[in-house]
Amino acid sequence: MPGEEPKRKCSGGRRKNGSLFFTLIASVISVAFLITTTVIPAAALMSMSEERELGRKLLRQVLSEVQLVDDPEIENFVRQTGESILKVVNGKYFRYRFFVIMDPALNAFAMPGGLVFVHSGLLEAIDDQNELACVLAHEFGHVQGRHVARRMDKMKYVSIGTAVMAIAGLFLGGGQLGSAILTGSMAMNQTIALKYSRADEQEADRRAFQWLCKAGWDPRGLKNILEKMMKNNWLGSPHIPKYLFTHPAPAERITYLEDLWRSHPCYLKHKEDPFELKRIQVKIKVLSTDPAELIARYERLLKKSPKNIRYLYGYALSLDKARRFNKAIETYDKLIFIYPDKDVFIRDKAITYFHMGKYQDAVSLLQKYITSHPRDITTIYFLGRSYLEGGRPDLALQFLQRLLPRWEDNAPFLFQLGRCYAGVKKDGLAHYYFFRFYSLTGNPEAAQYHRKRAMALLPRTSPLLRKLKKQKEGK
Numbered sequence: 001m002p003g004e005e006p007k008r009k010c011s012g013g014r015r016k017n018g019s020l021f022f023t024l025i026a027s028v029i030s031v032a033f034l035i036t037t038t039v040i041p042a043a044a045l046m047s048m049s050e051e052r053e054l055g056r057k058l059l060r061q062v063l064s065e066v067q068l069v070d071d072p073e074i075e076n077f078v079r080q081t082g083e084s085i086l087k088v089v090n091g092k093y094f095r096y097r098f099f100v101i102m103d104p105a106l107n108a109f110a111m112p113g114g115l116v117f118v119h120s121g122l123l124e125a126i127d128d129q130n131e132l133a134c135v136l137a138h139e140f141g142h143v144q145g146r147h148v149a150r151r152m153d154k155m156k157y158v159s160i161g162t163a164v165m166a167i168a169g170l171f172l173g174g175g176q177l178g179s180a181i182l183t184g185s186m187a188m189n190q191t192i193a194l195k196y197s198r199a200d201e202q203e204a205d206r207r208a209f210q211w212l213c214k215a216g217w218d219p220r221g222l223k224n225i226l227e228k229m230m231k232n233n234w235l236g237s238p239h240i241p242k243y244l245f246t247h248p249a250p251a252e253r254i255t256y257l258e259d260l261w262r263s264h265p266c267y268l269k270h271k272e273d274p275f276e277l278k279r280i281q282v283k284i285k286v287l288s289t290d291p292a293e294l295i296a297r298y299e300r301l302l303k304k305s306p307k308n309i310r311y312l313y314g315y316a317l318s319l320d321k322a323r324r325f326n327k328a329i330e331t332y333d334k335l336i337f338i339y340p341d342k343d344v345f346i347r348d349k350a351i352t353y354f355h356m357g358k359y360q361d362a363v364s365l366l367q368k369y370i371t372s373h374p375r376d377i378t379t380i381y382f383l384g385r386s387y388l389e390g391g392r393p394d395l396a397l398q399f400l401q402r403l404l405p406r407w408e409d410n411a412p413f414l415f416q417l418g419r420c421y422a423g424v425k426k427d428g429l430a431h432y433y434f435f436r437f438y439s440l441t442g443n444p445e446a447a448q449y450h451r452k453r454a455m456a457l458l459p460r461t462s463p464l465l466r467k468l469k470k471q472k473e474g475k
Helices: 017-034 048-063 072-086 120-125 129-144 147-154 160-172 176-182 186-193 198-215 220-234 250-263 274-287 291-304 309-321 325-338 344-356 359-370 377-389 393-403 411-423 427-440 444-457 463-473
Strands: 097-101 108-111 115-119
Touching (some): 048 097, 048 115, 072 115, 072 274, 072 377, 097 120, 108 129, 115 120, 120 129, 129 147, 129 198, 147 198, 220 250, 274 291, 291 309, 309 325, 325 344, 344 359, 344 377, 359 377, 377 393, 377 411, 393 411, 427 444, 444 463
Parallel strands (some): 097 115
Antiparallel strands (some): 108 115
C-alpha cells in the first residue's frame, strides 16, 4: 500500500487554465456519451439518478484535471456559506458538494448532480461573504432548474463521432489545435447549445433572489459581483471572468436584478465576520504566490506598520511555506501576544509545528484549541493528521472519521483515511479509501487494483461492499 502522499495532478501542459470552463462544458457532452451506447435521443429529460451518475463521472473528470485548494478552512468557508442558503431551498434534488479551484479567474459554476466549484480568484475579488452567498445562490438556481439537463434534452441526437471531437477538445483545451478540431463541428455546436439562455439566467436569478431574502442575505450582492466581473473584462484583465462566457447578457441581468429589488427589497441579516474573509484572502494569496516574493513584500510593509494583523499573518504563512519554521513560530507568538482575542493563531501555530514534524507539540496546542472550538474542521483534520504522523493511527481515526461524509469527495483526505485504516490493520477499509482516492485523481489502474482488494477483504455485510457491487453493476 502507498505510504507517502502523492501530489495532486493539475492541468499541467495539456491545456491552459483559461480554457477550463469551456472544456468542462464539453465534458458534459463527452461523459453523456460514455453512459449510453451509441446515441442519446431526446425522448425525455434525464432522470434524477441519471443526472447523479452524470455528476459522478464529471467529478472524476474534473478532479483529475484541476488543482484544488487543499485547505480545510477555505473549503469550509465556501461550504458553510452555501449551506446557509440550502437550508431554505425546498425540494433539493441533490446533495450539494463544494470545491475550490486554484485559478485566478473570477468564476464559479455548478454542474449536474449538485457539484459546486468556486475559483480562488472569485474569493480574492469579493468584498464580503454576502457576495459569495449571492453567487452560490445563483448557481443553485441553475442546478434546481436542471438547466444543463434540459438543454441536453433539446439536442436531437449526439453521435459517437461528436463525442470523440468533444473529448479531443476537452484534452487539447483552448489552444489553436483544440479550436481547429472543434471549429465547425457538431461538438462545437453542442457545446454552444449547452450555454445558459437568458431565460435560464432570469430563472436562476429569481430563485436566488427568493432564497437569499429568506436566508437573510442581501441579494444586491449579485449585482455587485456582476459589475466587478464586467469591469474586469473591460479593463482587459489577463484573468477574464469565464463566468461572462457561460452566463450571458450580464447587463440585462443587472437591470433585471434592479427591478426585482425595487419590487421586493430585503436586507442583510447575517452577522458576518470580516476578519474571517480577510484570513481566507491572505491564505489564497500565499498559496498562489512565491513565498520569497511575499516574505520580502511583508517585511517592507511591516517596517511601516509592525502590528498590522494582515501583514503579520501573511508573513507567518509565507515563512511556513518557505520552511522557515522557527521564524514563523516567532511571528505567531507575536500575533498571539498582540491579539489575544484572536485565538485562531494558536491553531495556526500548531499547524506550523505539524509542518515541522513536531507532532506532539501540534497535538498539545490543537487539543487546547478544540476545547473551545469543538466543531472546527481544520482543528479536527490536523489533530487526526498529527496523531497519524506521530504513529497513532487509532487516535487519528477518532478525528478523521468525524469528517465523513462531508469530505467523501476530498481526495487528499481519503488518502489519509486509507493510511489510518492500514495502520490499524483494517485492510478492506484501507483499500476502499485508496480506491476512492485514485478514482478521483485519475489513476484507473491503481483504482482498479484497490477496488478488487477491497471487494475481497470487506465483510459481506459491509455497506461499502454493497456500494462497490452496485458500481460494478452500473446501478
